[in-house]
Amino acid sequence: MYEIGSEFNDQGPVKEEDLFALVSGQGDVRGLRCGRDAIGFAAADILTGTGAQAQDFLVLLPALSCDSMYLPFRAHGMRVVFYALNRDLTPDLSSLRRALEGQDRAVVLLIDLFGMADIRPAVRALRTFAPQAVLIEDVTQQLPDPGAWAEDVDYRVGSIRKWLGVPDGAFAARLKGCFAASPEEGETAFTTLRARALRQKTEYLQSGGSALKSEFRRTFAEAESSLDDGACPRAMTPQSRERLAQVDIGRIRSSRRANYETLRSFLTAMPACGKLFRIPGEIPEGITPFMLPVVLQPPFSGDRDGFEKRLAERGIYAPVLWPIAGEAAAVCPVSADFSAHMLAFWIDQRYGRSDMEQTAGIFADELEKGI
DSSP states (O other), rough: OBBBBBSOOOOOOSOEEEEEEGTTTSEEEEEEEEEEHHHHHHHHHHHHOOOOOOGGGGEEEOOOOOHHHHHHHHHHEEEEEEBBBBBTOOBOHHHHHHHHHSSSSSSEEEEOOOOOOOOOHHHHHHHHHHTTTTEEOOOOTTTTTTSSSSSOOSSEEESTTSSSOOSSOOOEESSSSOSOOOBBSSSSHHHHHHHHHHHHHHHHHHHHOOOHHHHHHHHHHHHHHHOOOOSOOOOOOHHHHHHHHHHHHHHHHHHHHHHHHHHHHHHTTTTBBTTTTEEOOOTTTTTTOOOEEEEEETTGGGGHHHHHHHHHHBBBBOOOOOOHHHHHHHHHHHHHHHHHEEEEEOTTTTTHHHHHHHHHHHHHHHHHHOO
């Protein structure tokens, strides 16, 4: 069965363009193993630079954050709370104001969710009413578009491996000054297992077979479970850094944009759009899409996980981004609704127009079948 979505496979060198060079010139930049290591590396540097006790810091994260976003801060002993988001997924400034009131040592992490929630106005506002706060921008979801990143932040982090098939890859940048330490280098179980899983998936795509599918999925899962919570950040491996220097960046941008626009046009043309599901926003022109999210409406919203499974059984993988903590859901009904009822469609450079048409067709077919 032809499948659309899930993990990348090992596609090999493509073109002599350096994806990692996109983050160069952003201050002191370090290559890390994964996103949570990048966040943990920044958290450790903040503590080293101030000399303060970890428990003195309050870290504010958007409520729509998965555990890999907040566990690195907790692993370093910092207190974590969540702030609310507006319906368009931009930061709720009133929520941030309340949380920051009276806080002398605060860290605020901001994310341009799906590239449709510009955080630059929030950064400017924070510099006005909370000038003491350390600001971290996570650009994972708008990685290929440095021109859209916020200017006045203290740190910038991003996961690169979410955009293409590499064993590992992320970065952390300190925009003013230099990091106080360097991440530990060397191969880890995570990178070894992921390199194996990438090869296994390539073999599966070439020859098929349920046994091969189970094998690469198991290896990917083993790789993820081998990670800690960012307490001991590790450097990006040389083989991944070499692979990132051989990427067709232009194709990544153009393919994703074309696939996004194609799939969105198919979805918005459906009679069910606005009734059985909604699309929460639109990617601005010039931004490279990460994924295309939809939010299921009743009756499908009552069994989102079951509907996701039905799509997967027909070869369409639309993951849940993201399950959130209970305390996050409590402070933000928007994030709670989004997390409980959304699915995200893959629109990346592995696919073309026919794949998007297939995705939309199967989605429509399953909607018509009912719950």
